[in-house]
Amino acid sequence: MKKLTKWFFTSILALGLLSACGSDETDGSSTTDGDQGGSGSSDEVVTLNMFQFKVEIADQLLEMLQEFHEEHPNIRVQLETVGGGADYSAALKAKFASGEQPDIFNNGGFTELGLWKEHLADLSDEPWVEHLLPIGAVPMTDTDGKLYGMPVNLEGYGFIYNKDLFAEAGITEEPTTYSELLAAVQKLEENDITAFSAGYAEWWVIGQHLLNIPFAEQDDPAAFIDALSEGTETMANNQKFIDFQRLVDLEIEYGNSNPLTTDYNSQVTYFATGETAIIQQGNWIENMIYELNPEMNMGILPISLDDNGDARLPIGVPNNWAVNKNSPHIEEAKLLLDWMVSSETGQRYMTEEFAFIPAFDHIEPTGLGALGEVILEYSSDDQTLPWNWFRWPDGANQDFAAIIQEYVAGQIDYDTVLERMDSTWQNLK
Known part of the structure; x- marks a missing residue:
């Protein structure tokens, strides 16, 4: 070990x-x-x-x-x-x-x-x-x-899911691509199960962890971030950021009501009590979940933007x-x-x-829960993505979150989202 x-x-x-x-x-x-x-x-x-x-x-x-x-x-x-x-x-x-x-x-x-x-x-x-x-x-x-x-x-994060609710909906294989995830959440809906516990009231959930995915899936995330600051790359013209839209749309369409007013505690509670089947969080919520539901049977899925089959977890x-x-x-x-x-x-x-x-x-990773064990498994298979927000301009993550919240509220379109995020980067870099 x-x-x-x-x-x-x-x-x-x-x-x-x-x-x-x-x-x-x-x-x-x-x-x-x-x-x-x-x-x-x-x-x-x-x-x-x-x-x-x-x-x-x-x-x-x-x-x-x-x-x-x-x-x-x-x-x-x-x-x-x-x-x-x-x-x-x-x-x-x-x-x-x-x-x-x-x-x-x-x-x-x-x-x-x-x-x-x-x-x-x-x-x-x-x-x-x-x-x-x-x-x-x-x-x-x-x-x-x-x-x-x-x-x-x-730590690592992704889409934590309730295995029992997945089984109830007839989902027998873990979805690891976007299309597989879409099919899974549709099955959940057909069985009157709300798929996502969407905590969009929290800036760090959407403007940091979720938005990290299109950064992390770049061929060279650090080089891409440098290029953003140099003005030689933009989010508006990057396919990963274009694909990011449907991931946000998916959570909102198949998620809990009022996601923009759902805070962290509510988001975790919805999932732990079985009101939702999936939550975008990390292994840090494991103790909280078991306190609310000691019998919770859960796993963790990658957050995939496409169908390339390169399923990885952000770990850092x-x-x-x-x-x-x-x-x-x-x-x-x-x-x-x-x-x-x-x-x-x-x-x-x-x-x-x-x-x-x-x-x-010199510290053996003993006593890990179900989520920690999965994170170790992904790591041993070299299926990891980097955490990039510590490389972003100071304050950008909260500005990004506010922009995404405006989009979810229907106040701006997605083209405007990417344009404003590019502008935010240049203003704060």
């Missing part, structure tokens, strides 16, 4: 998140021994402020931090989670603008690394780095060769833990990050409680 994990990480070179983004604030009392964490006197209490976006693991993360506190009683960790439907990036900027800078926070790498580099501590010499393979593939490695963040985990590093270089408790923050991936307790939480696929060769 260690060999597989190494291969898995190597196979996703240059990948960049977001998993899901409500807001939740918790105090995970977690503090440290001064001589262990560098805080000086053993009676000194240090408080770390941790600001993160993964609402799916907020409760489990708090529990983990409480166990950290038991081992390091002089370090207290104040945990704040902004996720679900909230804009984590805007919330983080507001934190820094108000002077409430967190000690540990998330950073996606690539473009986002450049935007925040002045605030990031160099983590190149941390003990966990030797277990991260390969360093050159990590989104937080800058052109100076230094590492500015620790990957949270590895969703985000990274970064340390504020101006924090008065840098050593304690570094200690916590190392403990999260090096201690037996931290590793147990990562694999068993968070159901994460580790980005480290």
Whole structure:
């Protein structure tokens, strides 16, 4: 399995998140021994402020931090989670603008690394780095060769589907092409089953994850993105982006009512309770689904734009833990990050409680659920697509989402969608 994990990480070179983004604030009392964490006197209490976006693991993360506190009683960790439907990036900027800078926070790498580099501590010499393979593939490695963040985990997404509802509709084979998907959703409709759980109220669902597909299916996604910025390529004249229209139309035609007002929690609830058969999300929703429906029998399908048979899943590093270089408790923050991936307790939480696929060769990917297992299978077969939104101009993903929402609302036609997305790219590049 260690060999597989190494291969898995190597196979996703240059990948960049977001998993899901409500807001939740918790105090995970977690503090440290001064001589262990560098805080000086053993009676000194240090408080770390941790600001993160993964609402799916907020409760489990708090529990983990409480166990950290038991081992390091002089370090207290104040945990704040902004996720679900909230804009984590805007919330983080507001934190820094108000002077409430967190000690540990998330950073996606690539473009986002450049935007925040002045605030990031160099983590190149941390003990966990030797277990991260390969360093050159990590989104937080800058052109100076230094590492500015620790990957949270590895994730994949696609069309998660309810196997029991598929069977009820007589669908016996997994659809891996657009035409096969169309035939499947038509069968679902014939059996009075709503196909898609469409959460188009969330900018990141449509303007980031879904829109990544036509980028990822380019022959060379990074080169295409560079060409967009140079003005030698456009989305309006690219076949992948032209084909993207029918994918959006399919979700809307065969999806839940009121998709533009369906937020993340509603989208997941519709799917988990069996009201819909398919949801565009990733393995980060697995715990949420099992909490709502412990008997859920599910799998995950690729999101295909055409019928070329090249079925692949987008798999990557969703985000990274970064340390504020101006924090008065840098050593304690570094200690916590190392403990999260090096201690037996931290590793147990990562694999068993968070159901994460580790980005480290010394953590066995045990305890994965059905979705995680499928993602590993696609990876072992080299059927992966890159995550590209961390390479987009800052703010473009939310603008893209607003444009797609206008199209779904019938306010603009699809030609206008592509023209405006091209214009957005040029304005923000």
